[in-house]
Amino acid sequence: MAVLAFRTSTYARQIYLSGGNRLTARDGYPGVPADYYTPVEQYAAANFYLYEIDDALAQGWINQKEYDETIAYGYRPNPVLTSAQAETTA
DSSP: OOOOHHHHHHHHIIIIISOSSOSSSBTTBOOOOGGGHHHHHHHHHHHSBHHHHHHHHHHTSSOHHHHHHHHHTOOBOOOOOOHHHHHHHO
């Protein structure tokens, strides 16, 4: 099966950002097709901040094994606000 970029990004957002799916079938969710498992983890590692991946684990949307696999591909460090940016968000 061909792995389509738009599906990869959609699956990743559903899993890591909203909890609307899982990488593997569990919790009443169908999981992603097997061909998408690794590309979804790679997409998340390249495009989501570490705090977003951490939150997915804390919420139970991914398990520890999936978290470790995702982080092994790398991750975007959490953004750091300058003092001026922090003042405008307060």
